[in-house]
Amino acid sequence: MSAPTGAAPTGAGNGATALAVIEFAADGRATGHRMASPDEPQLLVSDLAATRGDGIFETISLGGGRAQALEPHLTRFGHSAAMLDLPAPDAEVWRAAVLAVADAIGPVDEGFVKIVLTRGVEGADIPTGWAFGAVSPEFTAARTEGLRIVLLDRGYRHDIAQTSPWLLAGAKTLSYAVNRSAFREAARRGADDALFVSSDGYLLEGPVSTLILTSGSRMLTPRTDLGILAGTTQYDLFEFGRERGYETAYELLTPADLTTADGAWLVSSVRHAAPVRAVDGVERPVDRALSDAMNDFLRARTE
Ligand code: PLP
Numbered sequence: 541m542s543a544p545t546g547a548a549p550t551g552a553g554n555g556a557t558a559l560a561v562i563e564f565a566a567d568g569r570a571t572g573h574r575m576a577s578p579d580e581p582q583l584l585v586s587d588l589a590a591t592r593g594d595g596i597f598e599t600i601s602l603g604g605g606r607a608q609a610l611e612p613h614l615t616r617f618g619h620s621a622a623m624l625d626l627p628a629p630d631a632e633v634w635r636a637a638v639l640a641v642a643d644a645i646g647p648v649d650e651g652f653v654k655i656v657l658t659r660g661v662e663g664a665d666i667p668t669g670w671a672f673g674a675v676s677p678e679f680t681a682a683r684t685e686g687l688r689i690v691l692l693d694r695g696y697r698h699d700i701a702q703t704s705p706w707l708l709a710g711a712k713t714l715s716y717a718v719n720r721s722a723f724r725e726a727a728r729r730g731a732d733d734a735l736f737v738s739s740d741g742y743l744l745e746g747p748v749s750t751l752i753l754t755s756g757s758r759m760l761t762p763r764t765d766l767g768i769l770a771g772t773t774q775y776d777l778f779e780f781g782r783e784r785g786y787e788t789a790y791e792l793l794t795p796a797d798l799t800t801a802d803g804a805w806l807v808s809s810v811r812h813a814a815p816v817r818a819v820d821g822v823e824r825p826v827d828r829a830l831s832d833a834m835n836d837f838l839r840a841r842t843e
Pocket of ligand 1: 599745746747748749750769770771772773774807808809810
């Protein structure tokens with residue numbers, strides 16, 4: 541771990557960090573941002589983010605200091621806000637905050653900016669928001685050697701986004717205690733990560749990632765109407781796939797499809813493409829060359 545150096549951005553943990561706090565007018569409108577210290581308290585204990593996990597977030601990767609897939613992340617942020625009846629985030633304000641934080645972090649090889657919008661302090665009716673940036677952890681082993689995953693029953697049918705929209709399936713909410721719990725269950729079973737399966741037997745998503753399969757000349761991912769997030773990384777990797785001659789498709793997939801697939805990856809903004817090397821203790825082949833090419837493609841994204 542490197543020690544903090546220099547005045548701004550302040551350093552902590554594995555490298556530089558930076559913070560922009562979104563400013564809101566009394567009517568709840570976002571008016572801009574101010575840079576703040578990431579090492580000092582900024583949140584009131586009565587903020588609904590802290591007391592109820594009532595808010596939304598996005599994590600945008602920085603490649604060479606550039607924010608990647610920023611517009612799709614901002615679009616999804618708006619979609620999550622609408623699902624939670626939060627005020628629509630002003631894309632211009634949030635974009636400027638992300639770019640300011642990226643700028644403060646500097647041209648690091650790999651970093652991220654996490655943007656958070658909460659319902660604010662209980663009773664105040666003014667949202668809270670911030671953009672926090674840091675250097676990314678090291679993911680080389682996951683990208684090259686791959687992940688051992690377990691299939692975990694999510695306990696919901698595949699159609700709950702349609703039947704029970706109040707469950708907020710498919711919104712990127714701050715309530716990730718269940719997602720973290722799934723990681724701990726995976727670790728208890730000797731694995732690195734998990735893949736959720738609907739109670740009626742369809743593959744969904746990882747706790748923080750999207751599934752991609754290759755099967756012959758096809759590149760597949762679970763349909764986005766299954767109460768899962770529409771992944772920005774998966775979207776970009778479908779472009780990679782088409783450039784390589786794959787036919788890409790969103791489908792209803794089952795554990796049997798995972799077993800027979802040529803390749804399987806859990807993909808996400810910061811870790812990028814991590815091949816699956818074992819499912820429930822059963823080893824499966826890893827296409828190292830294709831994984832490397834996917835990660836090179838993701839690293840080279842400029843928008
Ligand atoms: N699914 C869930 C539940 C996630 O939390 C994430 C990212 O954190 C993803 C999928 C992958 O989304 P993206 O590729 O846009 O990072």
